[in-house]
Amino acid sequence: MKIGINTFVTDESIAPRRLGPALEERGFESLFLAEHSHIPASRQSPYPAGGELPREYYRTLDPFVVLAAVATVTERLVLGTGVTLLIQRDVIHTAKEVASLDHLSGGRAVFGVGVGWNREEMADHGTDPRTRGALLDEQLAAIRAIWTDDPAEYHGRFIDFDPMHAWPKPVRKPHPPIFIGGGEAAAARAIRHGVGWIPNGIGDPAAVPAQLAPLRGTDLPVTVTPAPPDPAVLDAYAAAGVERVTLKLPTLPESESLRVLDDLAALAGKYAA
Template identity: 60%
Template sequence: MKFGIATFITDEGIRPGPLGAALEARGFDSLFIAEHSHIPASRESPYPGGGELPRVYYRTLDPFVALSSAAAATQNLLLATGIALVPQRDVIHLANEAASLDVVSDGRAALGVGAGWNREEMRNHGTDPKTRGARMGEQLAALKEIWTKEQAEFHGAYVDFDPIFAWPKPVQSPHLPIYVGGESKAALDRLARYGDAWLPRAQTTSDQLNEVRRWLADQGRTDVPFTIFGASRDQEALDGFAEGGVQRVTFYLGTKPESETLRDLDELAALADSRR
C-alpha cells in the first residue's frame, strides 16, 4: 500500500509549503486536505463525529490555494482535496481551480469530492440540502464536459450553460482523477457513474471494502482504486485495509504548529515504513 496524509490546513498550523516538503522527504505519496468555506454561527446540523465541532472546521484555508503552495515546494506529491464540498461551489469556477492546480503541479492534482453534511453552510451558498446529491451529480458531469471539450455545454435541472470556452484544461488525460467520498448508497452510485477512485472513511472494514468492490464489478467498474481517508495508527485496522485490497491509506494528521507536526510525521513515517 501507499501512504499519504489527510489533514486540515488552517491559519493556526503548519503552512502548506513546509508540510508538503516534509511529507515528500519522509516518503509519503499524497496530501489530502479538507475544506469548509465557513461555519454558520447558528447551526442545527449535528457534527458527524459527535460532540462539539472541532476548532479546525472554522479555520480551513482555501484548498486550491493551499495545495498550490504545497505544489511549489514538492516534485512528486499527489495533491488532493479531501473533500471539496461540490454542491456549495460554482461548477465553472471549480473546473478552473482544479485544472489550474493540475497545471501548476505538472499533473499531480486529484479532486476528492463529497456532498457535505452542514445544512446551514449549504443554504448560505444557495444550495437546498434536499437536492444536493442531484446537484452534485450534474456538477460532476459538467466538470468532465468543461475539462474535455473545446466548447463545453450542459443543460440540467441544476447546472445549465450554453457553449463556453474554458481553459486551462487539465494536464492529466482525460482529466485529473475524481475521488468520490462517502459510503452511502447515493455516494456509491455517484462513484460508479462519475468516479475514478473511492475515498471511504477509516471506519470502513475489510468486509465492506470487498463488498463494494464486488458491487462495482457488477456495475462494470473493475478499475476503481480505493484510498482510505483519515486512518488512525491502529494496526488491526491497517491489516483490514490490506486485506480489503486498498491501494492507499492516508493517516489523519492533527493540525499543529510546524515543530510539533514534524514530530508527528516522523512517527507516522516510521509506521508507514513498517507496513511497506
C-alpha cells in the same frame, strides 16, 4: 498501498511551505485537505463524529490555495481534496481551479468531492440539501465536459451553460482522478460515474471486507481518508486492494506537526516499501 496524509491547514497550523517538503522527505505519497467555506454561527446540523465541532473547522484555509502553495515546493507529492464541497461551489470556477492546480503541479491533482453534512453551510450558498445529490451528479458531468471538450457545454436541471472555451485543460488525461466521498450512497454514485470512492476509515480490521463490499467486482480505486494508525487496520485495507489510505495529521504548530509526522512515517514505511 500508498500512504498519504489528511489534515486541516489553518492560520494556526504548520505552514504549507513547510508541510509539503516534510511529507516528501518522510516518504508520504499524498496530501489530502478538507474544506469548509465557513461555519454558520447558528447550526442545527450535528457534527458527524459527535461532540463539539473542532476548532480547525472554523479556521481552515482554502484547499486549492494551500495545495497550489505546496505544489511550488514539492516535486512528487500527490495533491488531493478530501473532500471539496462541490455542491457549495460554482462549477465553472471550480473546474478552472482544479485544472490550474493540475497544470502548475505537472499533473499531480486528485479531485475528491462530497455533498457534506452541514445543512446550514449549504443553505448559505443557496444549495437545497434535499437535492444536493442530484446537483453533484450534474456538476461532475459538467466539470468533465469543461475539462475534456472545446467548446464545452452542458444543459441540465441545475447546471446549464452554452458552448464555452475554458482553459487550461488538465495535464492528466482525460482529467485528474475523481473520488466521491461518503458512505454507501457515495459508493453507488462512484459506480454510476465510473470514478473512485473515499470512505472514512474504520477501526475494526475484520469489518474492512464488508465496508468495501459496495465496490466488490469493480476495478474502481478506493482512497480511505483517514484510516486509524493501526497496523492491523492498514494490513486489512492493503489486503483488500485499497489503492491509498491517508493518516490524520492533527492541526498543530510546526514543531509538533513534524514530531507527529515522524511517528506516522515510521508506521507508513512498511507500505511504501
